[in-house]
Amino acid sequence: MQFGIFSVSDITTDPTTGHTPSEHERIKNIVTIAKHAEEVGLDVFALGEHHNEPFFSSSPTTTLGYLAAQTEKLLLSTATTLITTNDPVKIAEDYAMLQHLSEGRVDLMMGRGNTGPVYPWFGKDIRAGIPLAIENYALLHKLWREHVVDWQGKFRTPLQSFTSTPRPLDDVPPFVWHGSIRSPEIAEQAAYYGDGFFANHIFWPKEHTQRMIELYRQRFAHYGHGDPDQAIVGLGGQVFMRKNSQDAVKEFRPYFDNAPVYGHGPSLEDFTRETPLTVGSPQQVIERTLGFRDYVGDYQRQLFLLDHAGLPLKTVLEQLDILGEEVVPELRKEFAARKPAHVPDAPTHASLLAAKTAKAELTRTEVTA
């Protein structure tokens, strides 16, 4: 199982000090955070994409390319890549390039984006969000798998004899996850292609995540990619930890109370009960996280949100230390002990290349026989 962190790249005032980091400060901090994620033994760093304030991450491939050069093992991903407003041709080119530079340490997560005004800035319409996600991804999928592409759709200019360059590393396209909070069409899309499905699992009650994952698993099997429990599932999660759980609650409360999205709404206690947010001791985080498996089944990737709501860099790095030293080693052991052998791990470039080579061998043997 893969463990990592994901960042939405918000620039938020620290409510306890009144300090608002500059864009430059926050961008340098995210590099420190990602590198530290590798140092403490995490597997994945995923970065969001936004084209409006107060977010800095308009150009995730630039950041991820820089990180690729600064890290050795960390898998670089997105949370999410806007499949609606980006040109799928540019996504195909950018991420194939990143795949080469990072030696295959890249996958990506498709998302639609939920900010109405962003769509028209890129010549699109949020009301066509689902059709855009479906058509654009169909083209992206083709561009990475077919050398010469002829294509015509509704949302971009047609392509005649187009080749997306560079070709994916070893002709193995990056693995793709599809993220959605509430759209069954996106779970269906992930299932159709046999791609991964990632549930945000931060803002909504667990019953909701459970239904979406259930739908994705059933449809994954329907499209012949394996049994429902072999589908590739990722979950988000949000934690804040201190040795003593009361200290965690006391320290995190002002950040919670003033956070973007849910701040000035429900109490920390209500939100902890209603959603997967866990604020407490490392042991409480371990127990709650292991409990996710009870309602989504064995899953392949767990990403935590640690660096939002104005939390200072020092605190985020301390959270990473606790995660890497106390929480993740225990989670790795416990999840591995529970996972049946027929449930696959999350695909990586190495595993996809091995599968491709094995398939080619098999075809050759069949032809010879």
Added chain:
Amino acid sequence: MKQRTLVVVSAGLSRPSSTRLLADRLAAATVTAAAQQEIELRVQVIELRDLAHDIMNHLLTGFPPAALRQALDAVAAADGLIAVSPIFTASYSGLFKSFFDVLDKDALADKPVLIAATAGTARHSLALDHALRPLFAYLHAATVPTSVFAATDDWGSDSTEGLLQSRIARAARELATEIDRREPATVLDPFALTASFEDLL
């Protein structure tokens, strides 16, 4: 006898509340009228005061806490609805509006609804037709023609055969008739797919 469900939404803030009092009178009259049409109505009353914090939290976070979820599900699954608001500043109360703001926009489509309101004086009575009726028209509800307004005076001067009681009885008969005309309400599963992926492609 046919079995049907009636949900009553009351946005009164005080306890006891005249809004709830009117809601209960309307519910009782509807149960009686339905019984005459061979319908057994199961009644569930939702006091929005109990859900006030949840409603605001839903507006802020985008998801309903468990108790509000149950209330919203009950409204969506109801065969008939009675919605009663106090009139505040020339219209329904903010709490009443906020509840219908977080309700799924299709939840009331073709659902029989009886609207009613309370206020201090009869001068506010047209708020029913100028505010509540358009709100439910937007939601595609089948709002019955008679709406019921009760001012403070009505509770004192009205006799058992008085104007308020006759309006309650008439509105209740209309609601029961609309419930009777329809098949039991069905709720759409938000996770159900309406098209195959090949069609979407």
